[in-house]
Amino acid sequence: MKSALRLAVVLLALVLAGTLMAAILELPGANQSLPAAVAAHMAVSGVEHPVTAVLLNFRGYDTLLEVAVLLLALLGIGAAVHAGSETEDGGAEGDPVLAALARLLTPLLILAAGYLLWAGAHRPGGAFQAAAVLAGAAVLLHLSGQMPAWSSPGLLLRLGLAGGLLIFLALAAGLLGQGALLRYPPEYAGALILLIEASLTISLGLILAGLFLMLAGRRGGA
């Protein structure tokens, strides 16, 4: 019975994959070209890299909601973990070589994150990539026993987690003065985008680190 079900699922997936391929192969050329529209507006976007321009300016509203999605993911994990046993977990017993390496790498990772954030204005990079590097540093510190897992974040940490969203939101609403949500005045667009990206880097870095560190506390209890 179970293997028949499995076979049916596999067949369904194959049919879907086949249909998708057939559909994509016969795609007609689109008569709208968004890349052209993006290129035409790059001069007033405040940045030089099209991906950053789309993420933070043309479709900045999507990114605003997406930041809320990430915070929500952390909230969801917090709700599930909080219900379980609460144990203090100081991380693994430190291997001295690993600990020394982590101590050596962390400042470099922070530097790399800063560079990625800055680079986002004119080449691939930006807040999300920088935040991932920061989160990586936090995970490394935890694994080498130099940073405890999180059980319930204190006020300062909560401020760090939600700060990026709040600053982004306050700017979006403040720009209603220009006539619409997130309508940057072109001469300040670059500076405002950098401000948003900088605060997002810290908040997203903490959120991504939290996704690991909150579950790490749970694992220590099991």
Next chain:
Amino acid sequence: MTDAFLDPLPWLIVLPLAWAAMAFLMGAGRGARLAIVALAMQLFLALILATQVLESGPVTHVVGGWGAPLGIDLLADGLSVAMLLLTQAVALPLAVYAQAYFSREAGQFWPLAGFLLAALNALFLSADLFNLYVTLELLSLAAVGLVALGGKPAQVAAALRYLLVSLTASGAYLMGVALIYGVYGTVSIATLAPLMGSAPPMALWLSAGLMLTGLLAKTALFPFHFWLPPAHGGAAAPVSALLSALVVKASFYLVLRLALDVFPNLTALVAPGLGLLGAAAILYGSWRALRTHHIKRLVAWSTVAQLGYLFLVFPLLAPDGLALQAGVVQAIAHGLAKAAMFAAVGVLMLATGRDTLEGLAGVAHRVPLTLFAFGLAGVTLMGLPPSAGFLAKWLLIDAALSHGQWGWVAVVIGGGLLAAAYVFKVLRQAFLLAPEDSRFQPVPRSMEWAAFVLAAASVVLGLRGVELMALLAQGAP
């Protein structure tokens, strides 16, 4: 251009996001009063927006000032505003209810609820297929977090099942959006509408199918209903109320929006199938509601049944707008009534300390106001006059008769009778005398009144149908 600050439309999204983030900052269990004040403001904003739409037609807000297709446009037409009004009208009494229900053990309820409401408002206002995906994602994650809130193993299991269904469904929707972008190079609904020719390529068929399947799974239409009873039946009472009243309506709204504005040519082909699934949902859901002894499961199965009515609308969609009106009135009537019913059941369970039908004996004497609220909500679900549920079924029967499709009439009437059977099953038990050894816990009055206000609204709305019809006539330009 500073009058953009006074525009209610963007604030309906900014305000709930702001109070959700603030409630998170304030820490676990805090933020109830902030939420109630903000929700009162949101209701006021939605009413202003409704008068604007009534007076001068649909309102747009061009985010970033770029304009579709480069940027993202927000659009409030009659359909959007009706759903926005329902959302704020259900959320405000439920917030008052939840403040008393959770007292100090709310955990992350307030930030999660704030993000949920922000997602709903953003979804109803969005006119961009990809932005709609982002709002769906926000909505699903908030809803899953709320289901898991109590942290009991059954709740976490229900939340995980809900999460898996919801993520798969979101993935299917997103794949559909990607195909549409591949064919037409845009995801703005207004830009897409004129491009939809009468001979769509295969990719468009596939895209419509994927998006529809994803959204049906999220709406829990039979046979995708399996995740709903454990999730809605096992969550905390205010959470069940929010999920049953609003969250499943959001994906229904999206099916309706796509059918009307994006795929008008393909809708006629799947419409009879949707109607049949709706009819099956009504019969199967009602039957399961009749069979269960767990009072909250009964209400959750009733949601499965009531969602079926929403899909009877599709085979009857016509330029006369009758079926559309019926669908929206049903969504609103069921939203208010089901929120009231879950709220009332929450009070009954707190008062008796039991969760079975047998445990209800005697509640008629102890918490009469709550039982009255349950009964009023039942009146709407059965579709008795003068409730909004009656108005919805009347419009639906009217639409079916004008198309000469008699079968749907039988389903509507049969569903009403089944609803009466399960509502009276609860009421009969409530009027029995309580056993000698039963104990009743006192329940905060604000919870009883919140349930009553919601139930009364679901009945009284039937008398204000004219305004609602005028609002719905304000279609997209």
